[in-house]
Ligand SMILES: [Zn+2]
């Protein structure tokens with residue numbers, strides 16, 4: 001054995017076997033059973049229902065509720081998340097959130113981000129769970145707030161019993177109920193687990209490698225509509241890394257984000273509360289700042305590759321746009337400062353609130369207009 005192989009952290013055999021055996025069963029036994037016996041409609045229906053139930057418990061519960069505290073949820077919702085999240089077999093909330101908070105704190109730092117994209121697609125997808133890497137050791141100091149939640153503490157304590165029990169008993173019970181024991185077990189048990197695993201893992205691998213970076217390029221996270229479709233809305237990962245305290249990942253109405261729709265509709269019946277949203281102006285500010293960065297870089301590239309072409313008028317236009325941008329931001333700062341002073345010092349009149357809102361809307365409209373102008377300018381640069 002060479003030195004590098006000997007230095008590698010030891011394999012976590014439980015994880016290796018769990019991932020390998022479930023994958024092998026999904027690739028061999030599931031199709032074999034389908035071709036020889038066929039699957040009932042109930043088996044397919046339970047596959048889809050449990051896939052979504054597990055997925056939403058991870059995204060809505062593990063991720064947006066517990067890891068990022070982007071909203072508050074009634075105990076009944078946390079109870080459901082706790083059981084369905086354990087069934088997704090991605091470790092306890094405590095371990096998951098401890099690692100995820102490190103992922104955000106040290107994104108792309110190969111020594112401290114547990115699933116750093118810098119270590120390659122295989123590592124960030126699944127490799128990080130197959131060996132005892134120092135970067136993967138959960139730091140429970142990160143999750144002191146969650147340890148106070150009795151449901152989280154209970155799940156952590158009985159995680160293995162819950163995870164194994166739910167993965168075996170629920171599919172078998174459903175199969176027995178429909179008179180299709182093995183069919184339901186194979187689709188809603190085995191295939192559901194493997195698909196649920198790899199769809200979620202795509203967030204750590206593909207969503208840090210493929211897609212756009214509309215809000216920041218200071219981290220590898222990307223927005224990707226296709227991934228959002230597979231991952232219950234989590235594919236708008238560039239937005240998420242930039243505004244991790246927002247309960248939404250897809251902010252536009254047409255962006256596929258069922259986790260957001262779930263959290264929002266639960267708030268209508270009082271089961272979720274205090275949903276955190278990033279102010280629209282802050283989102284536009286990030287988007288425009290990114291646009292300027294990108295355009296300045298392409299202007300510099302163009303200047304280097306075509307030194308004989310006069311780009312002065314484009315440079316001047318961009319500089320003027322940047323001045324307008326800075327002036328709009330200064331207006332925004334003055335407006336919010338004055339607003340916070342007023343809310344702190346006296347009772348705010350309704351007309352004052354209305355005028356603050358309308359001024360904010362006007363600033364937002366200016367930023368949106370500028371975004372469109374910059375797109376046109378960008379087309380000239382291309
Ligand atoms: Zn996150």
Ligand SMILES: [Zn+2]
Nearest residue numbers: 203204221237
């Ligand atoms: Zn990420």
